[in-house]
Structures are given as C-alpha cells and as structure tokens.
Amino acid sequence: MKRLALGVAALLCLSSAAFAASPIRIATEGAYPPFNFTQPDGKVAGLEVELANALCERMARPCTVEAQDWDGIIPGLLAKKYDAIMATMNITPEREKTIGFSAPYMVVPAYFVAPVKSAIDGSPDSLRGKSVGAQTSTTHYRYVEKHFGGSVSLKTYDTASNLLADLKAGRIDAAITTGATASDWVKGDAAKSLRLVGQPVVDPAVFGPGIGVGLRKEDTELKQAFDTAIRSVVADGTLVRIAARYVDFSITP
Secondary structure, three states, X not given: OHHHHHHHHHHHHHHHHHHHHOOEEEEEOOXXXXXXXXXXXXXXXXXXXXXXXXXXXXXXXXXXXXXXXXXXXXXXXXXXXXXXXXXXXXXXXXXXXXXXXXXXXXXXXXXXXXEOOOOOOOOHHHHOOOEEEEEOOOHXXXXXXXXXXXXXXXXXXXXXXXXXXXXXXXOOOEEEEEHHHHHXXXXXXXXXXXXXXXXXXXXXXXXXXXXXXXXXXXXXXXXXXXXXXHHXXXXXXXXXXXXXXXXXXXXXX
C-alpha cells in the first residue's frame, strides 16, 4: 500500500509538472490591427499578441500564438486546434452558451467611421436609409441590428481590412468597428477622407463587461491561471505599458 501511495503521489506530481510546462496554444485573428495583425514574414503581432506572451510569462508556461480566421475561431477552439482565443472577443451571453471566458483583460469602445464629406453623425436619423458595414459575427454587427433594425442596410465582412476597403471605395456609407481600429483607419488614411463620427458606442447588453480570453468550459484550471495572470498585469501596470505602444486611450477593465 505504501508503494502504491508513493506511486500515485509521483503521478500527481508529474501531471502537475506537465500542466505547468505544456505550451498554451493561443489563436488570434491576425487581421484586426492594432490588436492583432499578420506581419510580412507571416508572424502574428499586435497588442494582444504581446499581452498573450506577458500572460504566459506570468503563468510560467510557454505559449504559441497563431492566426485563425474569425468565422472559424470558436469552432477551432471546441475542436481543440488550440487552447485559448485572444482576438478582441467581447464576453457576451450568447458566446457564453458555447465557450467559457477569463476575466476581462481589456475594454474597448466602438465607433462609427464615415467619409469626411458625409453628413452622418452617428445618430439614427443621420444613418437612416444608409448602408452600414460591420464585421460578421461581431458585437458591432449585433449593435447595429439592435439599435437600427431595418432602418439601415447592414452589410457584413469577413475581415476588418475588407470592411475598410469598401468604406474607402464608397461601396458603403459608414462602418462600425472598435475605437482603436477606427482611429487607426483615420490616422492611416493618406487621403484624409475618413473621420470618426458621433460618440463612443457603448451598450453593456450587447458588448458585455469587456474582452476576455475564450476558453473551453471544461478548462477551469486554465481559466484560473489566466484570471490570476490578468490581475497581475493590470495591478503592476504591465497592461498599461503594452497598450500605450498601440492605442492612445485606456483599455484597462
């Protein structure tokens, strides 16, 4: 019995060590600057990639970050292609029916973007009868559905870059996206043809408490590890320092 007890204890120690050392595979979209984007060499980078590495360091775990198309990012998690999602994904009741989340690691407001010469100001009246673009399966899309219903023509896009391309080409009248992405579009527009319109878009019922790490519901130990690491990077200012390299507003949850 003593040998059996020692054997079980050894196996538990090995299991714990394996958890501590095994790499965490993290998926990001790789097409949503400045939060995540793909560099010319094919590697992903951005605020969330840098933050992912900081969180893994706090957890004393190696990690890899890979690109995954948005439409397949939750199915890929459930199929165990990777262990976590860090892709500017808001924590919402609808998504929580399928996956779990860490505590929020950032909060990012949304904005409407329209051509400089447009009369659109973000109000329902100014958008009535207009075509509005949003990335598919996002909270931005659901916000327009909820607040504007059939009063606008809602067009969906697979990536933020395709959404921007149609906005600049005049194929839609306005777009809605995260504040940081919207600001990036305006600052990066050499023709100075775009502007932010209206006030930051906020609706807790749609956008939830913030953006969290997407996880399989059964991975409770991994959730606890992420939650602890997130509290740590918020408390010591690491999150603020990382964010300052990418955005000019607070994302602290």
